[in-house]
Every structure is written in C-alpha cells, then in structure tokens.
Amino acid sequence: MDSAKHLHGRTEIRADYLDKVTGEAKFASDIVVPGMLHGRILRSTLPHARILAIDTSAALAMPGVVAVLTGADLAGINAHWGLYLRDRPVIAIDRVRYVGEPVAAVAAVDEFTAEEALDAIQVDYESLPFVTDAEEAMAPGAPILHEDMNKLKDFYFKGETKAVPGTNIFQHYQYENGDVDKAFAGAHRVFEDSFTFPMVFHYAMEPHVVVADFREDSIALWSCAQSPTAVQKVLSQLFEIPLAKIRVVTPFVGGGFGGKASVKIDPLVAALSRKAARPVRVCLSITESMLTCRRLSAHVNLKTAVSEQGELLAKSVRVVMNGGAYADTGPAVAIKSAIRAIGPYRIPNLRLESMAVYTNTVPGAAFRSIGGPQAVWATESQMDMIAEALHIDPVAFRLANMLDKGGLVRPDLRPLDVDMPEMLKSALRLMDAEAGSNARARGVAVAATDPGVLPVGGAIVRLKADASVLVLANTVEIGQGTHGVLRSVAARALSQPIERISVPAPDTDVSPYDWGTGASRSSVVIGLAVEEACADIARQVRELAADLYGGEPEAFLLADGGVVGPNGMVSIRELLHALNGVDSGEFIGIGRITPRSKQGAFARAPLFWETAVGVGEIEVDVDTGEVRLERYVSAADVGHVLNRKAAEGQDEGAAVQGLGHSLYEELVYEDGQPINASMIDYHVPAMDEAPHQFVTLLVESGDGPGPEGARGMGEGGILPVAPVIANALARRYGARIRDLPMTPEKVWRALNDAKKKGGK
Amino acid sequence: MKTGIPTLDIAFVLNGVRVSATVEPRELLIDVLREKFELSGTKRSCDIGVCGACTVLIDGLPASSCSMIAADVDGREVLTIEGLGTPQGLDPIQQAFVAHGALQCGFCTPGMVLAVKGLLALNASPTEDEIRHFLRGNLCRCTGYVKIIEAVVDLAQRKHLG
Numbered sequence: 022m023d024s025a026k027h028l029h030g031r032t033e034i035r036a037d038y039l040d041k042v043t044g045e046a047k048f049a050s051d052i053v054v055p056g057m058l059h060g061r062i063l064r065s066t067l068p069h070a071r072i073l074a075i076d077t078s079a080a081l082a083m084p085g086v087v088a089v090l091t092g093a094d095l096a097g098i099n100a101h102w103g104l105y106l107r108d109r110p111v112i113a114i115d116r117v118r119y120v121g122e123p124v125a126a127v128a129a130v131d132e133f134t135a136e137e138a139l140d141a142i143q144v145d146y147e148s149l150p151f152v153t154d155a156e157e158a159m160a161p162g163a164p165i166l167h168e169d170m171n172k173l174k175d176f177y178f179k180g181e182t183k184a185v186p187g188t189n190i191f192q193h194y195q196y197e198n199g200d201v202d203k204a205f206a207g208a209h210r211v212f213e214d215s216f217t218f219p220m221v222f223h224y225a226m227e228p229h230v231v232v233a234d235f236r237e238d239s240i241a242l243w244s245c246a247q248s249p250t251a252v253q254k255v256l257s258q259l260f261e262i263p264l265a266k267i268r269v270v271t272p273f274v275g276g277g278f279g280g281k282a283s284v285k286i287d288p289l290v291a292a293l294s295r296k297a298a299r300p301v302r303v304c305l306s307i308t309e310s311m312l313t314c315r316r317l318s319a320h321v322n323l324k325t326a327v328s329e330q331g332e333l334l335a336k337s338v339r340v341v342m343n344g345g346a347y348a349d350t351g352p353a354v355a356i357k358s359a360i361r362a363i364g365p366y367r368i369p370n371l372r373l374e375s376m377a378v379y380t381n382t383v384p385g386a387a388f389r390s391i392g393g394p395q396a397v398w399a400t401e402s403q404m405d406m407i408a409e410a411l412h413i414d415p416v417a418f419r420l421a422n423m424l425d426k427g428g429l430v431r432p433d434l435r436p437l438d439v440d441m442p443e444m445l446k447s448a449l450r451l452m453d454a455e456a457g458s459n460a461r462a463r464g465v466a467v468a469a470t471d472p473g474v475l476p477v478g479g480a481i482v483r484l485k486a487d488a489s490v491l492v493l494a495n496t497v498e499i500g501q502g503t504h505g506v507l508r509s510v511a512a513r514a515l516s517q518p519i520e521r522i523s524v525p526a527p528d529t530d531v532s533p534y535d536w537g538t539g540a541s542r543s544s545v546v547i548g549l550a551v552e553e554a555c556a557d558i559a560r561q562v563r564e565l566a567a568d569l570y571g572g573e574p575e576a577f578l579l580a581d582g583g584v585v586g587p588n589g590m591v592s593i594r595e596l597l598h599a600l601n602g603v604d605s606g607e608f609i610g611i612g613r614i615t616p617r618s619k620q621g622a623f624a625r626a627p628l629f630w631e632t633a634v635g636v637g638e639i640e641v642d643v644d645t646g647e648v649r650l651e652r653y654v655s656a657a658d659v660g661h662v663l664n665r666k667a668a669e670g671q672d673e674g675a676a677v678q679g680l681g682h683s684l685y686e687e688l689v690y691e692d693g694q695p696i697n698a699s700m701i702d703y704h705v706p707a708m709d710e711a712p713h714q715f716v717t718l719l720v721e722s723g724d725g726p727g728p729e730g731a732r733g734m735g736e737g738g739i740l741p742v743a744p745v746i747a748n749a750l751a752r753r754y755g756a757r758i759r760d761l762p763m764t765p766e767k768v769w770r771a772l773n774d775a776k777k778k779g780g781k
Numbered sequence: 782m783k784t785g786i787p788t789l790d791i792a793f794v795l796n797g798v799r800v801s802a803t804v805e806p807r808e809l810l811i812d813v814l815r816e817k818f819e820l821s822g823t824k825r826s827c828d829i830g831v832c833g834a835c836t837v838l839i840d841g842l843p844a845s846s847c848s849m850i851a852a853d854v855d856g857r858e859v860l861t862i863e864g865l866g867t868p869q870g871l872d873p874i875q876q877a878f879v880a881h882g883a884l885q886c887g888f889c890t891p892g893m894v895l896a897v898k899g900l901l902a903l904n905a906s907p908t909e910d911e912i913r914h915f916l917r918g919n920l921c922r923c924t925g926y927v928k929i930i931e932a933v934v935d936l937a938q939r940k941h942l943g
Contacts, residue, residue, distance in 0.1 A: 034879060035882075037887065038878070038879045038882070038884060038887075039868040039871075039879065040868065040887075041884055041887030041890050042862075042866075042871065042875040042878050042879055042884065042887075042890055042891075042894060043822070043862065043863070043865070043866055043867055043868055043871070043875065044820070044821070044822020044823070044861070044862030044863050044891045045822070045863075045867075045868065046887055047821070048821075048824070048887075048888065050824075050825070051821040133807075223922075224920075224922050225886070225888075225922060226824070226826045226832065226834055226886070226888040226889050226920065226921075226922055227824070227826065227886070227888045228826070273886070273887065274886065275824070275826075275886045275887070275888030276885075276886040276888060276922050276923055278922070306828050307826055307827050307828060307832075308828070499886060500885030500886025500887065500923045501885065502885070666881070666882025666928070667882065667885075669882070669927075669928070670882055670885055670923070670924055670925075670927075670928055671885075673924060673925035673926075673927040673928065674885060674922075674923045674924050674925040675925070676925055677924075677925030677926065677927075678922065678925070699829065700826075700827035700828075700829060700831050700832060701829055701831060705920060705922060706925075706926075707917040707918075707920060708912075708913045708916045708917050708919070708921075708926045708929070708930065709910075709913040709914055709917045710917075711913075711925055711926040711927060711930070713909075715925070715927045
C-alpha cells in the first residue's frame with residue numbers, strides 16, 4: 022500500500038533527533054523550577070565507620086545556606102528503602118558503609134554556596150573494620166554490613182531474595198536439574214575454570230540529577246529516573262504520601278544503561294526539599310555518579326563435563342558477585358548471571374549457584390543485560406578452551422551442542438525462540454565477506470539471555486479532532502528511540518502520518534503505570550499497549566461511524582485524517598461534530614499489558630529470548646600488549662526492525678560499551694578507597710578505539726511477541742565482545758586471559774607466558 | 782549570591798551577536814552560557830575537560846567550556862550549538878547527524894557537532910583516521926561512534942567533491 026510505504030519510510034527520522042542536534046532538547050539537567058535551591062552532598066571519606074557527631078552549625082550560619090540535611094532529620098519517617106531489601110537509609114544514619122555514601126546534604130541559593138558549605142560541616146567518625154572483596158566478605162569473621170535483613174516481597178521484581186542473616190550474603194540463588202554429580206563422575210573430561218569480571222561504571226554522560234518539590238502533602242520531581250513508577254512507590258512509602266500525590270516527570274535523559282533504573286538519588290533530594298521547604302535541584306558531578314552505582318563485579322567458576330565426542334554432559338556454575346554496600350537490584354543480577362552462564366546449549370545436567378555479597382564499596386546496580394556480560398565472559402571463554410583441549414574447531418564445538426529453535430535452555434523457561442545455529446553461520450559468512458583474504462586473529466562468541474521483562478504497563482492514546490494524536494506512556498526516552506518507535510506504532514495502527522503523532526515526556530500524573538524502562542522491554546510491552554489503545558480508538562470510531570452513517574462497523578476504515586466508509590471519507594472533526602454538536606472533542610483509547618495478555622501467554626518467562634552472536638578480528642601489538650578490535654560482526658534476531666538506524670545504533674553502542682569492559686574499564690579499590698573514580702583515571706572507549714569495520718546483522722524472523730513480530734533488543738550486543746577478543750588472542754597467540762579488563766600489561770604477560778610454554 | 786568577590790565586565794560575540802556580561806573571576810564559561818545566557822544546549826558531563834560534551838567554538842576552534850574561565854572569552858567569538866542551526870534550518874553537519882542516525886541520548890551531540898565544525902574548518906576533507914583522531918576528545922557512550930564516523934566521512938567526502 023502506498024500510504025503505508027510512505028509512513029514507513031519516514032519512521033527513521035526520530036523527532037528527538039531535531040531537538041537534540043540543535044541543542045533545543047530539554048534534558049533532566051536542564052530543568053529549572055521557579056524558586057529552586059541547589060543542593061550538594063557531603064560524602065563519606067571512610068569505607069566503614071560509625072558517625073559519632075555531625076556539626077552543621079557553621080554551614081548553616083553561612084549566608085545563602087537554607088538547610089542542611091543529616092540522618093537526624095529522618096526521625097518520624099520510614100528512613101530506609103530498597104528494592105529487595107529495605108537496607109538503605111535516605112541519608113547515612115549513625116553509620117557509613119562505603120566511600121562516597123551521602124552523609125549530609127546542603128541546600129543553598131546556588132551551587133557555589135552549597136559547595137562551600139560542605140567544607141564547613143564537621144563529621145566525627147570512628148573507623149570500623151571494612152571489606153571490599155566479595156570472597157573476603159563471605160569468610161568467617163568478616164565485618165558484617167547489615168545486621169538485619171529486612172526483606173521485601175514482589176516489590177519491584179517478582180519474588181524475594183534468599184538472604185542469609187548473620188552474613189553479608191544478601192542473595193543465594195540455587196537451581197539444579199538432572200544428576201550433575203553422576204554426569205561429572207562418568208564424563209570423559211571435566212574442565213574447571215575461573216574467570217573474573219570487574220566493577221564497571223555506567224558513564225551515562227549526563228550525571229544523576231533530580232529536582233524535587235516537596236509540599237505538605239505532595240511531591241513533584243523532575244528526575245533522570247529510568248523507572249518513574251518505582252521512584253513514586255519508594256517515595257510514597259518513605260514519606261507516607263499517596264501515590265496519586267507524587268508526580269514524577271522524566272524529560273530527555275542523557276543515557277542510563279541501568280544506572281538510573283530502580284531508584285537512586287530521588288529519596289535524598291526529596292528529603293532535602295522537605296527540610297528546606299523549597300524546591301531543590303541536585304545535579305551530581307560525574308565523579309559523584311561513579312560513587313552512586315556500578316556493575317556488580319563477579320568471580321565465575323565453571324565446571325563442565327564433556328563426552329569423548331565433545332558433547333556437553335553437565336555444567337556447574339558458581340557466581341560470586343560483589344554487591345556493594347546496599348543491595349539495590351543485586352539479587353536479580355545474581356539470578357540472571359547464573360542463568361545467563363548456561364548459553365544457548367543443550368546441557369542435560371545443570372547446577373547453578375550464585376551469590377551477591379555486601380561489601381564496603383559503591384552499591385552494585387543493574388547495567389545493560391544484568392549479570393550477562395559477567396556470565397557470557399566466563400562461559401564463552403571456556404567453550405573455546407574446551408574445544409582447544411579436545412582438538413575440535415570452536416565453531417563446530419558450539420554448533421554441535423547448540424539448541425535448535427524451540428529447544429530448552431532450562432525446562433522451566435520459555436523455549437528458545439530464535440534460530441541460533443543459523444545466526445552464527447550467517448555472522449561468520451558476513452565476516453568472511455568483510456575480511457576477504459586479509460583475515461586476522463579471529464574469535465567467536467554467542468549468548469542467549471532471558472530478559473527480566475515484567476509484562477506490566479499501559480498507554481493512553483488520544484485522537485484529537487484535527488486527527489493529531491497524543492500517545493501517553495511512561496516510557497523514558499533515554500537515547501534508545503522509544504518515543505520514535507511508539508510514534509511509528511501509533512501511526513501504523515491509526516493509519517495517520519507520523520508527523521501528527523506526539524509522544525510527550527513521561528509524567529506519572531497523566532500517563533499510565535509502567536514498570537520501567539529497561540530489560541529491552543519498551544518496544545514490546547509499551548509498543549503493544551499503544552497498539553491496543555489504538556485498536557480501542559479504531560473500534561470507537563468505526564462503531565460511531567456505522568451508527569451515524571449506517572452499515573456495519575467493519576465497513577469503515579481509519580485513513581489519513583478520518584475514516585473511509587461505503588460513501589467516502591469523513592474527517593475525525595466531522596465525526597466528532599456529529600457526535601458532540603460542536604466540532605471538538607477526542608477519542609480516547611486505553612491499552613494495558615499484563616501477564617494475562619495474549620491469552621495468558623505473557624505469564625511465561627522470559628517474554629522473549631535476547632540473543633547475540635559476535636565475530637571479531639583483532640590486532641595485537643606484541644611488544645606492548647595493546648589490543649585493537651579491528652573488525653566486528655554483531656548479529657541478533659530482533660524479530661522485526663521497528664527503526665533500522667535506532668536498532669543498529671543500539672547494537673553498535675552495546676558492542677563498543679562491551680569493548681570498554683573488555684580492554685579498559687575497571688573501578689579499582691585500594692585500602693577501601695576507589696582510586697580511579699574520575700574520568701581522568703577511568704577510560705571509556707574513544708572514537709579512535711572503535712572498530713574500523715562494524716557490521717550489524719539484524720535477523721527478522723517476524724515471530725517476536727511485540728508489534729509486527731518484534732522482540733526486544735539493545736542489550737545483547739554487549740555480551741560477546743570480551744570472549745570474542747579473548748578467544749582470538751588464545752587462538753592466534755596461545756595467550757589465554759581469564760581476568761578482565763585485558764589491559765596491555767595482562768596481554769603482554771600472557772603473550773610472554775605463552776611464548777615460554779612454546780605455544781603458537 | 783553576593784560574595785564580596787570583585788567582578789569583571791566582559792564583552793564578546795556570542796552566536797554572532799555582540800554581548801556583555803559581569804562575571805566573577807572564578808566563573809566558568811559553561812556556567813555563564815547556561816545560566817546568564819540561558820543557552821542550555823552546552824552540556825556538562827566530566828567537568829574536567831576530557832569528555833567534550835561542553836565543547837563550544839572559540840574563534841572557530843573547539844574548547845571545553847567546563848574548564849575555561851569565562852573572563853577569558855573577553856573580546857573573542859563564541860559559537861554554541863544554538864548559533865549553528867534550528868530544527869527548521871539545520872546546518873549541514875546537523876543534517877548529516879540526523880540522516881545517519883548519529884546520535885542516541887543526544888547529550889554528547891552539541892559538543893560533537895561543534896567539534897566536527899571545528900575539524901572541517903581546519904581540514905575540509907579529512908580522512909577517516911584524521912576524523913577519529915580529531916574527535917577522540919569527544920566521548921559518546923551510546924552510539925559506539927559507528928554512525929558518527931559515517932556521518933562525518935559523508936560530510937568530508939561531500940566537501941571534497943564540492
């Protein structure tokens with residue numbers, strides 16, 4: 022159809038592009054609320070300490086300082102919050118548990134004054150024994166961070182954590198299928214290997230920022246939150262204010278990658294506004310954002326049994342994750358990490374165990390594919406190591422053990438819904454075509470992950486008299502292009518040109534509940550909610566048209582600007598005129614997604630599988646140990662491409678983010694202090710480090726659960742990069758690295774060790 | 782806030798218009814642009830001159846406004862993203878970014894676009910390696926740079942052909 026083609030061709034140009042290239046886009050950090058004060062935060066300089074006294078008198082005496090918040094101000098409210106465990110105070114109460122923990126907050130007329138006032142605050146600490154390493158934190162006699170485990174159930178994620186009271190273990194996840202011990206005992210070979218993955222900082226380029234306006238019985242926030250409704254829920258419980266009186270607005274957000282998911286600084290800024298009795302803006306520096314959250318580091322131990330023919334017989338996974346001082350969503354990260362270590366393989370006997378552990382470090386948090394990169398790093402490295410030991414080609418070894426479409430990664434999970442073997446072969450063919458005769462050291466890795474998608478969300482669509490359309494949803498535009506996707510979904514479903522569809526910034530006062538923006542879920546869950554809301558409008562329009570002009574509703578079809586029936590076109594305005602007597606009004610459609618959607622099919626987890634294949638070629642400077650990823654092919658079955666440039670961009674961005682933890686990134690602790698928590702010392706990939714050739718293969722099988730058969734995407738691309746590079750290094754140079762990041766020093770040492778052993 | 786700190790009167794050309802301001806010696810250019818002139822397109826990220834988000838052009842060359850004293854632009858020409866183009870009248874660089882989808886969250890975009898402007902003013906047809914080298918001071922955490930490089934290569938080739 023001509024008009025559909027016309028609409029489709031325009032969907033590439035996202036409305037936000039124009040605002041963003043001209044600097045007109047208003048980000049969370051650009052929000053100015055009349056009368057607002059500026060807040061700065063005094064942070065703990067010690068990893069673990071009792072607070073003996075805080076003297077704020079000198080700060081309060083400074084001209085321009087309006088309020089200083091400390092733990093003492095929390096009397097009378099529920100001072101602790103969390104997502105799995107109510108373990109975190111709004112601001113430190115009597116004790117600090119990591120360097121960087123907020124101890125006091127100042128609200129003043131400007132940032133200079135607030136900053137200066139921080140220096141005037143005196144805090145007396147009494148140091149306590151501290152622990153920054155997860156294994157040490159599990160050892161007998163380790164300092165205990167939280168004496169109580171105040172658990173929440175079905176609060177943010179479904180279920181509850183299995184914390185071990187009296188220890189630092191706040192999640193202990195276990196799963197077993199088959200007879201693992203018997204399989205190990207009878208196997209031809211059993212391989213046991215350990216791998217480590219560092220703490221990684223999200224580095225969303227816009228730091229965390231919130232403007233809060235706390236009134237007697239209401240709170241309004243302009244926040245960088247990826248999960249506005251989670252912010253609402255936590256604030257409601259802390260301050261005992263009804264959900265309906267808490268408004269969270271989320272303007273454009275300058276990147277998140279999970280670092281702004283669940284809840285971060287909103288409770289603190291709300292409490293500071295409450296104390297100051299004025300709106301307060303707190304915009305962290307990037308250094309402070311580095312002290313706010315980071316990816317959980319991990320120690321992954323894998324034990325894998327194989328037959329003589331190279332058949333996977335059993336696998337035992339043990340993941341120990343450093344969860345930092347507060348649990349946040351760490352319990353979910355630990356579960357996902359264990360599951361994501363399985364891979365897209367047939368493994369008849371499977372044992373999974375993962376633990377997340379409190380330490381005196383920056384709280385761990387969700388980060389693009391929670392637990393995934395840690396798990397895939399280990400599993401896909403070991404797959405190559407086993408193949409090498411068995412003298413089997415690593416690709417052949419993978420293919421021989423790979424699940425076909427419909428196979429079970431785990432019997433209790435939805436069957437794998439993509440054709441992984443074909444995807445791997447396609448990616449290899451693409452790399453062969455790219456590389457030609459100029460092939461370099463090459464590595465391969467694959468991944469299959471179960472996104473933690475809670476299928477709960479809604480949308481309201483309003484078709485106005487002039488046939489313009491307003492789509493109301495709480496999906497946060499964080500760079501992924503979700504508003505562009507929702508526009509194109511509505512344009513298609515209502516047969517209106519995309520130019521007339523608007524998606525305003527999320528506002529919990531007007532948009533329906535949505536669980537949150539993350540886990541590759543928005544295009545699927547909210548895309549379907551918008552489709553459903555549009556179907557609701559179409560039904561109303563056709564029924565009204567049939568009623569007014571005669572005939573069956575089915576005889577009327579929505580078209581550009583109106584509805585076409587047996588006697589031609591009637592505009593939306595004419596339709597509303599006939600209905601209302603004046604030529605104004607609107608049609609309102611509501612869409613809701615719940616686990617009961619699609620006849621209950623959405624209740625089964627995961628809603629879809631997010632898969633990835635990476636094939637890469639590297640160049641190594643053997644004198645310095647410096648590694649470059651030169652060529653990279655990234656493949657994923659996304660079901661259907663809703664916006665090609667946005668989808669490719671997500672994949673490219675994920676892969677280069679993965680290049681960061683592969684080669685450069687690690688938050689380093691020494692003596693309880695994060696010693697490289699600034700962008701001078703912490704290096705993320707720069708433009709000259711991106712691969713020279715990057716090819717994204719988006720497979721469109723058309724059978725995902727989302728609009729037009731789409732499945733979620735945007736996270737998978739980060740998964741294969743590290744094992745691709747490590748496998749290429751091992752295959753070409755015999756140098757096997759088990760600890761990320763693969764810094765020049767580690768690579769140089771591994772190359773020298775390989776040479777000494779008389780390797781390749 | 783009155784602080785008793787002496788102030789300086791400065792005059793400069795901002796986006797083609799002669800302007801003046803009274804600034805404290807400690808005030809940074811980024812704050813003067815964002816607060817006094819309400820030009821919020823200039824973005825603050827790393828605060829220490831390594832990420833490029835706050836890039837503006839001073840006398841045609843890229844500079845990090847987060848690490849520059851405002852008083853130092855006295856008598857000079859400053860171009861911010863607001864002075865480059867509008868949604869209705871995009872600069873060719875902005876057009877190329879839109880056409881190639883060379884942005885996602887958009888927080889690095891104003892600085893990136895201005896850095897490209899500075900590059901093309903110095904070198905109308907840079908090679909891909911020159912592009913990668915010149916722009917390595919402008920970080921982007923969303924795109925992986927692939928489509929940004931495509932956009933700038935496209936611009937460079939057009940300039941070359943033109």
